Amino acid sequence: MIKNPSNRFGRRLADKAAIGLSLLCMVHCLLLPLAFTLIPALLATNLGDERVQLWLVLVAVPISAFA
Amino acid sequence: MDRRRFLQATGTAFGALVASGCAIRPLIPVNTTASIYGGLEPDPQGLLDLPNGFSYQVISRLGDKMDDGGTVPDNADGMGCFDVGNGHLALVRNHELIPGDDAGGQLAEGYGTRHGEVLPGGTTHIRLDAKTLQVETQFRSLAGTIRNCSGGITPWGSWLSCEESPTGPGQRYGEGLANNHGWVFEVPANTRGLVAAIPLTALGRFNHEAACVDPDTGVVYLTEDRDDSVLYRFLPKFPGQLSKGGQIQAMSAVGVPDIRNWKPTQQPVGRSWPIRWIDLENTDAPADDLRTRAAALGATLIARGEGIHMGEQELYVCSTSGGRAKLGQILRLKPGYGRKQDSLELFFESESKDQFNFGDNLTVAPNGHLVVCEDQYTEVVDNHLRGITPAGEAYPLARLRLQTELAGACFSPDGSFLFVNTYSPTHTLAISGPWDWAVA
Numbered sequence: 001m002i003k004n005p006s007n008r009f010g011r012r013l014a015d016k017a018a019i020g021l022s023l024l025c026m027v028h029c030l031l032l033p034l035a036f037t038l039i040p041a042l043l044a045t046n047l048g049d050e051r052v053q054l055w056l057v058l059v060a061v062p063i064s065a066f067a
Numbered sequence: 068m069d070r071r072r073f074l075q076a077t078g079t080a081f082g083a084l085v086a087s088g089c090a091i092r093p094l095i096p097v098n099t100t101a102s103i104y105g106g107l108e109p110d111p112q113g114l115l116d117l118p119n120g121f122s123y124q125v126i127s128r129l130g131d132k133m134d135d136g137g138t139v140p141d142n143a144d145g146m147g148c149f150d151v152g153n154g155h156l157a158l159v160r161n162h163e164l165i166p167g168d169d170a171g172g173q174l175a176e177g178y179g180t181r182h183g184e185v186l187p188g189g190t191t192h193i194r195l196d197a198k199t200l201q202v203e204t205q206f207r208s209l210a211g212t213i214r215n216c217s218g219g220i221t222p223w224g225s226w227l228s229c230e231e232s233p234t235g236p237g238q239r240y241g242e243g244l245a246n247n248h249g250w251v252f253e254v255p256a257n258t259r260g261l262v263a264a265i266p267l268t269a270l271g272r273f274n275h276e277a278a279c280v281d282p283d284t285g286v287v288y289l290t291e292d293r294d295d296s297v298l299y300r301f302l303p304k305f306p307g308q309l310s311k312g313g314q315i316q317a318m319s320a321v322g323v324p325d326i327r328n329w330k331p332t333q334q335p336v337g338r339s340w341p342i343r344w345i346d347l348e349n350t351d352a353p354a355d356d357l358r359t360r361a362a363a364l365g366a367t368l369i370a371r372g373e374g375i376h377m378g379e380q381e382l383y384v385c386s387t388s389g390g391r392a393k394l395g396q397i398l399r400l401k402p403g404y405g406r407k408q409d410s411l412e413l414f415f416e417s418e419s420k421d422q423f424n425f426g427d428n429l430t431v432a433p434n435g436h437l438v439v440c441e442d443q444y445t446e447v448v449d450n451h452l453r454g455i456t457p458a459g460e461a462y463p464l465a466r467l468r469l470q471t472e473l474a475g476a477c478f479s480p481d482g483s484f485l486f487v488n489t490y491s492p493t494h495t496l497a498i499s500g501p502w503d504w505a506v507a
Contacts, residue, residue, distance in 0.1 A: 001435030002457050003379035004478075009222035009282040009307065 103454070103462045104504070114494070116466040121500030126200055126486075127160075127193050129493040135206040135260065137172030139191060140164060143488035143495060145217025145277060145428055146475030147226045149256035151194065156479060157256045158193040158486055159208065159226035160495065161215040166243070170210070177211020178252070178264035181243040188212040189264070190228050190254050193495065197479065200497050211264050213248045216292065217374065217428055217474070219278035222285075223307045226254045227267075229275035231292055233355040249355070251275055251289075253309065269312045270301050271350040273357045277428070279377040281402060288382055288400070290372030297358050297366040298384060298400070300344065316344035317361035318400075320411045324362075326398070327370040327389050328416065336459065339412040342367075342400070367411075369398070374429040374439070380404070383414065383437060385426045390416040395426045397437070397455065415459045423453050423461045428474050433482035433503040438464060440487065442472035452476065452487065465498070478502070 008015075046052060104118035115123055131139040144161040151157045164170065170187030177185040189209035195202045209215070213232035220226060233249030234241045250266035270278075276292040285306025289299040303313040320326060320340040328334060345364045350357060362368055370389035375382060381401045389396035394417035403409045417423035427442035437455040450472050452465040467473050467489060475488040475495075485498040 002381075002383075002431050002437060003435060004431045005222075005282050005377050005379050007222045007282045009280075009285065 103456075103460075104464065104501075107463060107466050110468060113468050114489070115468065115496065115498075117498065117500070118464070121465075121498060123496045123498045124200065125494050126195065126202055126497050127205060127493070127495040129491075131205065133171070133191070133205040133207065135172075137170070137174075137207055139205065139493055140169065140171035140187065141491050141493050142168070143490060143493040144215065144474045145219075145229075146477055146486060146488055146495070147218065147220035147256075148477045148479055148486055149220065149224060149226075150197070150480045151224075151257050154197050155203065156195050156197045158195070158477075158495065159228075159254055159256060160191050160193065160475060160488065161218060161228055162187070162189060162191065162493075163214050163216050163231070163490075164188045165214055165232070165240075171207070174207065174210040175261060176264075177209070177261075178266065179211045179213070179244060179246040179248060181245070186211045186213055186244075188215045188230070188232075190215065190226065192254075192258065197481070200484070206260060208258055208260070208262055209252055209254050209264055210261060212250075212252060215252075216275070217277035218251070219280065219287075219375065219377075220477075221253075221280045221307075222282035224256045226256060227278045227280075227287070228252045228254055229277060229289075231274050231276055233272055233274055233352070238355075247272065247351075247353070249273060249275065249352075251278065251309075265310065267309045268351055269303075269315075270309060271299065271315045271347075271357060272352045273299075273355065276373050277375045279375045279382055281377060281380075281382070283380065283404065284402070286402075288375055288377075288384075290369075290375045290384060291358055292371050292373055292387070293358060294370055294388070295358060295362065296369050296372045297361045298369055298372055298398075299347075299357075299361075315347045315350045317347055317358075317364070317366035318411070319343050319345055319365045320367045323367050323411075324365070325368040326396075326411075326413065327368055327386070328391050328396070329370070329389075329393065333391060334413050336413050336416050339401075339410045341408040342411050344409070370396070373427045373442075376429050376431060376437075378431055383429060383431075385429050385439065387425050387427055387442070390418075392416075392418055394418070394420060394422075394424050397426065397429070397439070415455055415461070417461070423455075424449075424451075426453065427472065428476055430476045430478060430485075432478065432485070438476050438485065440473040440476050442474070442490075448472070 107116040140162045142163040144163040146160045164187040166181045174185040192208040216231035218228045235247030249272040251270045276290040287301040298318040371387035374385040384398040386396040397415040399412040399414040426439040429439040441450040454464040472490045
């Protein structure tokens with residue numbers, strides 16, 4: 001059977017985007033369990049320290065006000 | 068989220084990925100054998116005889132008032148059909164008019180003039196409802212050109228309109244002309260009026276007939292209507308942006324300097340040859356000698372390259388007067404896409420006038436047959452639409468009862484209608500019928 005062409009012209013960019021997103025999805029799926037195992041280790045950091053909170057406020061408030 | 072829900076979620080994601088891989092795999096068509104629709108029934112209107120089950124309606128004709136104040140011009144030739152959204156189609160129709168012909172009204176602007184007057188060649192647009200075929204608007208969309216014979220659709224939604232007229236100031240037929248002609252022009256399908264007529268000079272200057280674009284690569288294939296023509300292709304620097312330049316090449320079938328089959332040594336139908344492509348320089352060809360320079364470099368000679376149509380990773384070329392009987396050939400070119408060498412096949416060659424007589428424009432029907440418009444050059448003509456099966460068997464599909472040619476055959480994107488022109492007087496017809504019918 002002779003066939004008319006599938007118009008893939010505009011799809012090449014979409015194909016690349018789809019491949020990229022699929023790869024991103026795979027990386028996400030592979031790394032997420034690792035990230036979960038590291039959650040307890042976050043307790044050993046200083047992220048909960050009051051001084052960290054204070055510095056975050058001092059940075060965030062002026063930028064928010066300006067924006 | 069717990070471990071079980073996490074595994075469920077990731078499992079679903081990977082499952083969806085696997086399933087999507089299956090879903091995009093193309094469906095394999097059911098194998099069917101050739102379909103022939105039976106005898107042609109005389110048309111009471113005396114215009115077009117069709118097989119039982121088919122009918123036509125005239126959607127536009129010479130002299131119809133258009134919405135830009137002009138009237139539909141004569142010499143309707145190549146044509147493309149586009150889905151322009153919201154349930155509408157656009158037909159872009161060439162008019163093969165020469166200086167002095169009636170343009171169908173005063174033209175506001177265009178590419179070229181003769182003695183200050185905008186030249187009459189160009190295109191008209193018909194926007195119509197995709198289901199009812201009710202014409203919404205008709206207008207002139209390209210002007211200032213000469214002998215717009217055929218052309219081709221692009222996968223990015225435009226029509227390439229080809230000037231079959233390498234002439235200009237100081238050249239044959241060039242008296243009074245302001246510019247050189249023999250170019251290709253691009254007309255977007257979604258335009259609502261006259262477009263800026265800018266020649267795509269990178270596509271070369273010669274006796275242009277038709278063009279088709281490979282949607283996989285953006286490469287443009289071009290025919291030339293000459294007894295000693297060659298087949299060209301244009302490799303764009305940027306696919307889809309033809310005005311930004313590229314390289315023109317000519318086709319050489321290895322070991323076949325001449326495929327016209329006019330000499331005692333003849334090439335058999337069904338045989339294929341690997342092909343190579345020859346770079347061409349000075350493609351604006353002021354002396355209109357591009358084909359002869361290409362042949363001198365080894366390009367294969369073709370008899371009157373006319374219609375050209377892209378299929379699925381292959382394209383079909385009509386050689387109007389090729390073959391031992393000089394009644395027409397159809398060539399099939401298969402690009403190799405870097406995986407293998409491109410090849411050329413002599414797909415069909417007519418042996419008698421009853422079989423196939425001077426094919427010109429062609430397209431592919433939903434049932435997988437070629438549909439070819441005949442354009443005979445005898446004093447009295449008997450032009451048909453010919454179907455050609457994938458096995459290379461020709462059969463009559465319609466018979467024109469007027470003394471003119473059929474041209475511009477193209478299907479609506481959904482395959483419901485075949486649009487076709489009668490050249491002079493201009494009629495644009497929509498033919499409906501069992502186009503997807505394939506009898507085992």
